[in-house]
Amino acid sequence: MAIRDILLLVDGGRGSTARIDATLALADAWDAHLVALALVPEPYIPAAVGVNIPPEILEQQRRRAEEEADALLSRVDERAGRFARPVERRREIAPIDRLPVLFARHGRHADLVVVGQPDPEENTADQALLVESAFMHSGRPALVVPYIGARAMPPETVICCWDGSREAARAINDAIPFLEKAKRVLVTVVDPQSLGGRVGPIAGADMAAHLAHHGIAVEVKDIESGGLDVADVILSHAADEGADMLVMGGYGHSRLREIIFGGTTQYVLEHMTVPVLFAH
Incomplete structure (x- = not known):
């Protein structure tokens, strides 16, 4: 048996680089196709009573979020250069409560989903929902990598x-x-x-x-x-x-x-x- 298709969730958390490196090592060991996915929450600015938020403000927020996601995906490309391994880049933007559903959908087309440990120093509610979605709703195994990284990948x-x-x-x-x-x-x-x-x-x-x-x-x-x-x-x-x-x-x-x-x-x-x- 071998793993041929890996989905990696990328984010800006403190464990992101270690998770990327661990996933690249696995993809290299199995010569697997690697997909890096960035999930972008739709901008949401609560409107004050009687005040309308101009559409251009929301669009500006959206563009900024997409640029940040593209920067995260570029980091994967940079790290992948050490392995001379191509990475398929994907980006999804949706309301924040829809992101776990989208993540699970992408996961169903992979052999393995890789996600990071929810970080207690950050707002972990949405992170935890994504971790849960990775193994509860994708129908696939999920490798959760701690924010301190992995000692050996593949594990000995x-x-x-x-x-x-x-x-x-x-x-x-x-x-x-x-x-x-x-x-x-x-x-x-x-x-x-x-x-x-x-x-x-x-x-x-x-x-x-x-x-x-x-x-x-x-x-x-x-x-x-x-x-x-x-x-x-x-x-x-x-x-x-x-x-x-x-x-x-x-x-x-x-x-x-x-x-x-x-x-x-x-x-x-x-x-x-x-x-x-x-x-x-």
């Missing part, structure tokens, strides 16, 4: 979080192209006794056997949380094992522009220090 050590769920099964299968290139792959089960029969009589053994059929050697790790939060246990385990990437099933839903992820997904997104491949 990968931890697959396994709980027997449909979402986790989807994520691990979507990660096979990464796992085939990795030097070390772990299937980790947290508190297997609490999962009932979902992970089989020997926790993780069935998933390890499945991956072995793809020629992937796997270490199975069963971890007891000791009453700690599962997300905390996973992130600590990733640090202890020197992981370059996590693989997880993703959960989430939106309501009235407020993102509410499942507890583990939310916590990992907020505290991640390595890229995480999410799928739903």
Whole structure:
């Protein structure tokens, strides 16, 4: 299996350059087609009571936003020069509440979507909606790159979080192209006794056997949380094992522009220090 088509969401956040470089490294490793997408919110200036905003003001704001998006896309071209790799540029402009829908539509025509971790130092509501859209609504796996960047891409050590769920099964299968290139792959089960029969009589053994059929050697790790939060246990385990990437099933839903992820997904997104491949 290989990834042949990658969609990268570009923005002006502090982790943008690191995300671009990580994505270019992946595209180079798979010789994949790379699309850089910039999403531009339609200008909106609240009108005061009884005051009309001249159309030329809105048009001026729109042109400025488009120029900023073009500058972001040009940055991708500049970084891509090191790999001598062409990049397809795309730009979409729409009302801000429509951008996640547009992002998901573009994602459906890619093998992998790459997006940045929501940055706590910025207004993260819209960022979080885009991240959610990347793996919840595109039908594709999403690689979320932390704003501190990626240590190694493609990753050399990968931890697959396994709980027997449909979402986790989807994520691990979507990660096979990464796992085939990795030097070390772990299937980790947290508190297997609490999962009932979902992970089989020997926790993780069935998933390890499945991956072995793809020629992937796997270490199975069963971890007891000791009453700690599962997300905390996973992130600590990733640090202890020197992981370059996590693989997880993703959960989430939106309501009235407020993102509410499942507890583990939310916590990992907020505290991640390595890229995480999410799928739903």
